[in-house]
Amino acid sequence: xVRVTLDIxxxxxxPVWELDDAAGADLVRQVExxxxxxxxxxxxxxxxxxxxxxxEETGGGQTLRARELPQLLRVSGDDPRGVELALRLLxxxxxxxxxxxxDLAPGLTPLPDLDLRALIEEDTAGLTGREERGGVHGYxxxxxxxxxxxxxxxxxxxxxxxxxxxxxxIEVAAFNPNFWNVSxxxxxxxxxxxxxxxxxxxxxxxxxxxxxQATTMKCANVSTGAQADGAYLAPTCVPSGQEPRWYxxxxxxxGVDYHWYRLQAEGYWGxxxxxxxxxxxxxxxxxxxxxxxxxxxxYRNFCGxxxxxxxxGIR
Amino acid sequence: xRVEADLxxxxxxPSFTLDAxxxxxxxTLLRGLPAGGERREPPGLGYRGFVIRDTGDAxxxxxxxxxxxxxxxxxCGAETRELSDPAQTVERWLLDVARPKLTAEVVDVxxxxxxxx
Numbered sequence: 001x002v003r004v005t006l007d008i009x010x011x012x013x014x015p016v017w018e019l020d021d022a023a024g025a026d027l028v029r030q031v032e033x034x035x036x037x038x039x040x041x042x043x044x045x046x047x048x049x050x051x052x053x054x055x056e057e058t059g060g061g062q063t064l065r066a067r068e069l070p071q072l073l074r075v076s077g078d079d080p081r082g083v084e085l086a087l088r089l090l091x092x093x094x095x096x097x098x099x100x101x102x103d104l105a106p107g108l109t110p111l112p113d114l115d116l117r118a119l120i121e122e123d124t125a126g127l128t129g130r131e132e133r134g135g136v137h138g139y140x141x142x143x144x145x146x147x148x149x150x151x152x153x154x155x156x157x158x159x160x161x162x163x164x165x166x167x168x169x170i171e172v173a174a175f176n177p178n179f180w181n182v183s184x185x186x187x188x189x190x191x192x193x194x195x196x197x198x199x200x201x202x203x204x205x206x207x208x209x210x211x212x213q214a215t216t217m218k219c220a221n222v223s224t225g226a227q228a229d230g231a232y233l234a235p236t237c238v239p240s241g242q243e244p245r246w247y248x249x250x251x252x253x254x255g256v257d258y259h260w261y262r263l264q265a266e267g268y269w270g271x272x273x274x275x276x277x278x279x280x281x282x283x284x285x286x287x288x289x290x291x292x293x294x295x296x297x298x299y300r301n302f303c304g305x306x307x308x309x310x311x312x313g314i315r
Numbered sequence: 316x317r318v319e320a321d322l323x324x325x326x327x328x329p330s331f332t333l334d335a336x337x338x339x340x341x342x343t344l345l346r347g348l349p350a351g352g353e354r355r356e357p358p359g360l361g362y363r364g365f366v367i368r369d370t371g372d373a374x375x376x377x378x379x380x381x382x383x384x385x386x387x388x389x390x391c392g393a394e395t396r397e398l399s400d401p402a403q404t405v406e407r408w409l410l411d412v413a414r415p416k417l418t419a420e421v422v423d424v425x426x427x428x429x430x431x432x
Contacts, residue, residue: 191324203327217326255420259324259360273324273359283358297361298424299324 002027002063005054006086006096006116007077014054015096015116023092024063026235030085031055032067033223033233033304037076037085050120052077053086081224083120088236090117092167147229149209149313150200156180157197160244161265168237170307171244172265173197180278187275194272195248195260196231196308202315206258209315214258219303222250222258230312234305242309249291250306251299259299261291269294316341316371320413320425321363321381328366331416342373344405345380345387345398352386352399362428365409382406384428403429 002024006015019027031038053075057064064071076082096116157173164170180186180194188201198204207213207225214225223233231248232238238245247263261269264280269288272278281287282294292302316333323329333341357363364383367373374380377391382405387398400406410425417425 205325222325256418256424257323257326271359274321274328274363276357276359276363279359281359283360297358299360 001057001059001061003056003058004089004093005056006090006120007051007054007074008116008119015114017093017096018058019093021061021063024061027055027089028063028067028069029302029304030088030233031069031073031075032301033219034075034081034085035069035218036220037079037082038069038073039076050077050083050086052082053089084236086120087117090120092235146211147209147313148211148315149229150202150204150315153199153201154179155197155199157244162243165247165263166235168235168307169240169245170247170263172247172263173244175264175266175268175270175280177270177278177280180272186277189272190274191258191260191272192226192314194270194278195246195250195262196312196314197244197246197262198314200314204314206314209313217252217255217257219250219252219301222252223303223306226250226306229314230309232307232309234307236307238307238309242311244308244310246308248306248308250303251291251296252301252303253298254301256298258303259296261288316367316373317369318409318413319366319368320409320417320421321357321366322361322421322424324360329413329417329421331413333412337412338371338373341405341408344408345374348387348398348400348405350396350398352397352401354386354388354397355384357381357383362425365406365413382409 001021002019004017004019004027008014055073055075057071075085077086156176156179160171160173162169162171180189184201185199188203189199190203192204192206193200205213206222207228210228212225212228214221227233249261249269250258252258259273261271264270267289268280269291270278270280283297284295286295288294316338317330318333319328319330321328364381366381368379370377370380374389377389377396380387380389385401385403387400387405389396389398406429414422
């Protein structure tokens with residue numbers, strides 16, 4: 001079990017949620033992707049208003065430990081990504097409870113009736129610049145307009161089908177390695193080209209099109225680069241009108257390199273390791289049905305799932 | 316002569332250039348290897364060997380080679396020629412040459428792979 005506390009109130013008890021193992025693991029994946037925002041619970045700024053998320057492993061679980069995260073941590077609310085994470089979380093959780101006893105002081109709006117999302121947005125409007133940026137959760141087409149993407153020479157799919165992925169809609173296309181496994185496509189396109197399904201012949205790097213190329217090989221840095229290119233971090237869904245919305249997974253070889261996968265129509269995952277051939281099997285020659293458990297060699301940190309979309313640009 | 320340490324997926328592989336003296340040393344090493352060897356398919360993710368795409372005069376008639384796990388595979392016209400190098404002398408020598416240009420972590424990874432049976 002994972003306990004999440006929205007650290008926002010001063011006088012009244014903070015809202016708390018108890019997540020089961022599956023939901024907790026999903027949250028922890030998102031936290032890991034923003035690992036540079038993680039600190040001890042005492043690291044909050046102490047300001048009045050939204051100060052972040054406190055996350056705690058309860059019941060002897062290993063969800064946080066398995067990701068090499070502290071058993072009790074704070075995701076900073078002083079950074080726009082921490083705010084976005086909290087807003088996304090609120091969108092997927094039910095009504096909160098408290099663990100600090102009754103919350104029934106006279107004159108207080110009962111906790112379950114509070115619009116916590118509105119409180120956070122109001123409190124952090126200046127921090128996130130949401131009014132200026134617009135769009136979905138701040139990932140706007142305004143920021144995409146500042147991209148300098150490489151021209152897309154071609155993609156490996158002329159058609160696709162739409163299917164549900166959690167609460168989101170995604171597109172999947174048939175596995176088509178022959179598109180990638182010929183010269184000069186083979187050596188000029190990497191895993192990021194493959195996952196975003198964009199042949200650019202630039203050996204594309206996350207964030208380079210946006211001037212924010214990841215140089216430190218950590219989940220958070222590569223994730224930030226990809227999001228600057230216009231990718232969405234799951235579970236934030238890409239709205240319709242931006243198809244194809246490819247479903248991608250990202251992993252990191254800590255300090256060394258990153259790698260991406262893309263879900264195929266057949267239900268397995270395709271990938272293209274560096275300049276080598278596109279394939280649908282892992283280092284054990286097993287077809288990849290789950291990138292989290294596949295044999296990934298040294299790429300041991302699983303960083304999360306992402307959505308590509310039509311407005312995304314890579315270089 | 317340009318050499319790549321083939322091990323990354325997302326980032327470009329580390330690469331370095333051999334000067335004339337180093338190229339001559341490599342040619343000597345290669346010519347001392349017997350034909351044969353059991354070519355092992357490199358993994359998708361991780362160390363996949365050292366690759367030279369323009370071998371110059373190192374192996375007459377051949378244009379590119381990969382040294383991986385004790386076998387040197389050379390592209391020589393329409394055929395692939397295998398050279399046996401069970402002591403991995405070519406890979407170890409290339410790692411020594413590359414060492415100043417690689418991060419300590421990458422050197423450790425490759426060294427670990429070279430020690431693997």
